[in-house]
Amino acid sequence: MGQKRKLVMVYGLVFSLIAALATIILQDDLREKLGDTYYVIGLSIIGCVLLVLTGYVWDRALWSRIKALGVKADSIKLNSDSPFEISPQPLTDPDQDEIIGLAQRIERMARSMQRVDANYRGIVEDQFDLICRYLPDGRLTFVNGAYCRFYHAKRSDLIGQQFTGLASSSPLPWTDNPAIQTYEQEIIAKGKITWLQWAVREIRDPDNKLSEYQAVGHDITARKTSENALHDAKEAAESANRAKGEFLAIVSHEIRTPISGVLGFADILNETSLNAEQREYVQLIQKSGEALLLLINDLLDIEKIEAGKIELESEPFSPRRCIEEVVDFFSPKARLSNLKIEAQIPPDLPPFVIGDIYRLRQILINLVGNSVKFTSSGSVTVSVEAVPLDSHAQNAVLRFCVSDTGVGIPPEKIAALFKPFSQVGASTSRTYGGTGLGLSICKRLCELMGGNISVESTPGAGSKFIFTVRCKLAPRAA
Structure with a gap:
């Protein structure tokens, strides 16, 4: 029944009762005939009018409250992550009763909420992680299937029991949010050790009061075992x-x-x-x-x-003298092989630097020795240059180059050249000897001295080994 029709009926009934009351009042002879009954009838009609008006006012107030409830129901939005949405229906349909329409909408909303609840419960139940909720005093209010399977108990037996994750814990620096904490728990049962990592979050009511906690436990036994x-x-x-x-x-x-x-x-x-x-x-x-x-x-x-047991010395020395001593050391062997061995030292090379001359000499002896050994004709050249590292010229990089006209190295062998016991080939070891440790030692010594080593080579044309070391410039000789 429409709201307008209801209003017309109420007004019509009120007017009818008022007309009947006026008729009785205006007929004086009727008062004499009816006696006391006249007053009873008059009061009854007045009571009916007041009753109808009171019912109308109450109906309007009730309808206003129901309409407000409907508007509030329409304004309810589910969580944005929910796969369900409730489409609001218009409340003022002239062809249907408002109360029935509102009841139908509330019923549809209830069914939708049930589907949402069932959907999320299905998601929670399908998880392999342990999920539960418990009160601030530790009593469980909800557990999922994985929690029940882990503790080999029924859900009804676990609800109301103490949350076991509170028994033993080790907090982790997982989050700075005090409302979300995580910790690890070791569980020993029947000789088997299981590790769980719990993430606990506070659940608060609309008044921001703590109502319960939600905990998610992930099995990290495999990670702990690894x-x-x-x-x-x-x-x-x-x-x-x-x-x-x-x-x-x-x-x-x-x-x-x-x-x-x-x-x-x-x-x-x-x-x-x-x-x-x-x-x-x-x-x-x-x-x-x-x-x-x-x-x-x-x-x-x-x-x-x-083992990190090598300690580099830091003493002043002459890089020029170091190179000349190495060249002089190999000169007799080079002459026996009809090789030309020389040192190319620029005039602006710092006269003294601070570093480890013994390890530098070891690198030069390894590289020059290899060049002499693998070069049957031609020459071996040792050169050096200094590159300042700062504007005050207190630190510098010495860049050495040992080049030869020997057999060269195939490109595919260069990558493994600086690995321990690595040689160009088995025939190289038989022909020239050696253990394959020299270049590996050179590489590691260069790195210890703040530099690096590289090689450029062409098979049959020779090789060029370039390495750098960091050092400080000495103000004077030791």
Whole structure:
């Protein structure tokens, strides 16, 4: 029934009652005939009028409240993440009763909310993580299926029990928000260790009062097992590395002592009267002993570098003199091979720098030695230049270059050239000898001295090794 029709009926009834009351009042003879009944009828009609008017006013007030409820229901919006939305229906449909229409809308909203609740409950139940809610005193109010399966209990048995995540925890620096905290929990049951990581969030009511907590537990047992295995492997590797270092130190000492004796006696024997064949044998002993001693020294250097036990010296020295000493050292061998070996030193090279001359000399000896060894004809050149690092010229980079006209290196072999025990090929080791440790040592020494090393090579045309070291400029000689 429409609102206008209802209003017309109410007004018509009121007017009818008022007309009847006026008719009774205007007929005086009727008062005499009816006596006291006249007053009862009059009061009854007046009561009916007041009752109709009161009902109308009450109906209007009730309708206003229902209409306000409908507007409020229309304004309710579900969470933006919800897959459901409720489309509001217009409230003022003249062809339907408003109360019935509002009831239908509330029913539709209730069904939609039930679908939303069922959808989210399905999402929560399908999770592998443990999800629960509990009161501030620790009593559980909700648990999902994963929580029930983990603790091998029914949902009805768990509700009301204490949240076990409060028993043992270790807070993690996961968030700065005090309303969201996380911690790890170790659970030992039937000899099996399980690790859970809990993320706990506060749930507050519309008045911002804490009502309960929501906790999500993720099983991190696999991660913890991997971390423990990695830690054990690291400990085992470090123990093995220490054992290797100790073994190399002991073996090198035990081998170096007799080798030094062999070389000493070979030198003494070489100074005696020997025929050509005997002298050749003595020289072979000397070369073999020197090669073995060099191998021991290289192995010890590699071990010291890997263990971080090499301490670089910081003393003034002359880079010019260092290069000249290395070139002079290899000059006799170069002359025997008909090679030209020279040093190219610019006049503006700093006379003295502060650094480790012994390690610098070791790098130059390795590189120049390789160039002499792998060059059958042509030349070997050692050059250097200084590049200032700051405007005050207190720090500089020494850039060295050792070039030759030797056999060269294939491009595919350059990448592995600076790895330990790496050589260009098996035939190289048989033809020229060596262990493949020299360039690896050079690379690591350059890095320790703040520089790097690289190579440019063309097979059959020669190679060029370029390395840099950082140093301070010395004001004067030591």
